[in-house]
Amino acid sequence: MTAHLPAAALAAYAAGDLGPDNAASWTVEVHLEGCAECRGQLGGLTGPPLRELLGDAREAILQQARTGPRPVPRRRVRRFLQRWTDWSMLAWIAITGSAVVAAFQLDRTFPDRPSLVLLLAPVAPLAGLAVAWSRRANPSWEMLAGTARAGLDLMLRRTLVILATVLPLLILAGLALDRNPALWLLPCLTFTAATLLLGSRIGVPVAAAVLGGGWLTAVAAVSFAGGPGPTLTAAPAEALMRAETMPGWAAAAVILALLTLLRADDLRSPANWR
Amino acid sequence: MVRAVSAHEVAPTRHAWTVEAVNLTVKAGKHLAVNGLDLTLGTGVHGLLGPNGAGKTTLMRALGTVVKPHGGLLRLLGTDATRGRELRDLRSRLGYLPQQFGYYPRFTVRDCVEYMAWLREMPSAAVPAAAQRAIERVQLADRADARLKSLSGGMLRRVGIAQAIVNEPELLLLDEPTVGLDPEQRVRFRELIRELGADSCVLVSTHLVEDVVAACADVVIMNHGTRVFQGLPADLTRFGETHGIGDSPAERGYSHLLMQHRSGR
Structure with missing residues (x-):
């Protein structure tokens, strides 16, 4: 992962021109998963409807994290006793x-x-x-x-x-x-x-x-x-x-x-x- | 983050059948409970039916590598299940719910499922998430931190199912999993095993013919330690259209096949 994505490919991906059936989208996605810089560029390229959707999703996830069940605490002593x-x-x-x-x-x-x-x-x-x-x-x-x-x-x-x-x-x-x-x-x-x-x-x-x-x-x-x-x-x-x-x-x-x-x-x- | 795919996950299957038993004999005490059984099972949900004392539980124990076969050939997931050297790898890919589900009453549901995941050598980092997922799949998430002694019989059975599926086994053995489940839970259980049977081999031993007809793609009937019948549930119902006693075609087919086997002996 030495080079970054060409701007044209990123723009096409952001516009939705690369569908899931297009093999070129796989390379773009694999690179995006590991590269924060390109993800940042992608954020700038996306249109308002998609950004709104992402914002709503973020709100909903945070809401659920606040109101949902609390994470289970780690019980090291208990686990130790269980195993031994x-x-x-x-x-x-x-x-x-x-x-x-x-x-x-x-x-x-x-x-x-x-x-x-x-x-x-x-x-x-x-x-x-x-x-x-x-x-x-x-x-x-x-x-x-x-x-x-x-x-x-x-x-x-x-x-x-x-x-x-x-x-x-x-x-x-x-x-x-x-x-x-x-x-x-x-x-x-x-x-x-x-x-x-x-x-x-x-x-x-x-x-x-x-x-x-x-x-x-x-x-x-x-x-x-x-x-x-x-x-x-x-x-x-x-x-x-x-x-x-x-x-x-x-x-x-x-x-x-x-x-x-x-x-x-x-x-x-x-x-x-x- | 790119997820690493282990060699184990992409390795090609080298065996034709998940369960392959040839002339298998297994002793329960001094008695030959499984006597010359030939059985092949592949991916999908299989129902094991038979009268009391037919050798179902003994067969399940042998498949779960809990008792050693007395004779014959038993290959599970392509490995010889009678050889100690190969048992460890095989057992980490097995899920087993025994008929008598022994448990420590002070364990919580989560403790029990996590402990069994650890015993099956799941990587430690994956255990908490896998346990939570298994508990959710049997609809016990709201009781996950309740002690086992406070649960009803049907809930305990569901804990047993959760511990059996926690490691996403390739061969899942459930000995009478529907005992004590209410009708709604039984319907959910059928959905669950159909889901699991999509990519693993599930063997369900039961007395309830309707469970088998509703959820299984393949029926095995045992009597006196041998196989009486193996085929589609539809075949069983077809036998019941003309012969046998019982309230549903499947039950009539089941009783007809058993009677035929008894008279043939």
């Missing part, structure tokens, strides 16, 4: 929170027993994950499952929200019990990644049930098999979550998370919803 949270998970986050608080109270009352918080911590986010992909607990599953964002995008959002609510609670419990919270945060991440990876094959709720139930029963079974007495202090949860085992948990978490990202296509499949 799922209201069906709220109840389950609350239940998980109460379970952690109850376990914390028991640990404080009976400090010589194996820690319940330690037992619960790795699988605490699993209930929220199960609900987020549940057909029964999430009434809008049918609306969500068929959308473009269902898949890696929603998975990361849901997981982050669950971890952001469950992890601070576990950190507080750890600090109050005088233990290093890192000891159970890493297993917590490992179990979350494992649930998502297994979930991309058998459905997230089933994966959460298998892994969560498996962990709790395995630990309980080993504890009982050890019998009462001094062995209790060396319960399996404590044995697995020591400073020495942490590199192993961290490596597992990273590998599982990477595998989950690689399997993002499977997360899009409707089979994840159970």
Whole structure:
């Protein structure tokens, strides 16, 4: 758009000699859309009847803008909440929170027993994950499952929200019990990644049930098999979550998370919803 | 300002049919609700009729990529709908109103429609205008900022239609959209889907034969998970001139075709 329109073409357009069926009018209009100078010249060339019409139209539009509905204000906080949270998970986050608080109270009352918080911590986010992909607990599953964002995008959002609510609670419990919270945060991440990876094959709720139930029963079974007495202090949860085992948990978490990202296509499949 | 035309808009269509199902089977629980269905649908409004339990909703769910087909071939908009890799692009061009429209009661109409537009990956800048337009098309502009829990059943159904059309989908699936609509709204709804059917494929599942005859260019009748009939509404009425039971020729034609299918089994 280097040159401006020739005066003859502009005059012909203003007089209405170039009809919509004339191909020359297209070039004139495309140029006019992008060039304020030529638009100004066109304004000078138009006759009084057209100018009156434009003036009336302008009046009417302004009138409507004054009396019509007001523009909808932007609600950033609301939109942020909509996009990051799922209201069906709220109840389950609350239940998980109460379970952690109850376990914390028991640990404080009976400090010589194996820690319940330690037992619960790795699988605490699993209930929220199960609900987020549940057909029964999430009434809008049918609306969500068929959308473009269902898949890696929603998975990361849901997981982050669950971890952001469950992890601070576990950190507080750890600090109050005088233990290093890192000891159970890493297993917590490992179990979350494992649930998502297994979930991309058998459905997230089933994966959460298998892994969560498996962990709790395995630990309980080993504890009982050890019998009462001094062995209790060396319960399996404590044995697995020591400073020495942490590199192993961290490596597992990273590998599982990477595998989950690689399997993002499977997360899009409707089979994840159970 | 010159409007940019994206490559997507001018790309030639590479598929013959918007919906192409060959020997499709879909499970609802353990039951094969869609059993060996062959179906091809192109641009226009299609009505899906059938008795309760014919597999209509299960078929709609499979077309909406909400359940995975058990077997057979399903191509939507030219892409294989059973492959996870291609689902994302396909889903952003789909509009789906489920039979059970789950919603958060504290959302406003606008929240709900904007949220669904965002989930279908519309560009953020286009979402508010598209939501307003969709809400106006279902005549809910005056209730746009009312909470969903304060709306009647028919209005909720219209919110469902608005969320389905907000991204101007190329394939629009409406599962029983006219339930709870008053007669005036039903007439408006027919006008709306006729408009939408001018350049996209609209599939409307319903029990109301008169809706199909009035608004659809093509009728599909299903029974026991298979296709019984596909043709013009006029063909359906022609069957009803001589056979069947019902109050209108179309209803008689529908019942005649179903009876014929049942006795043929």
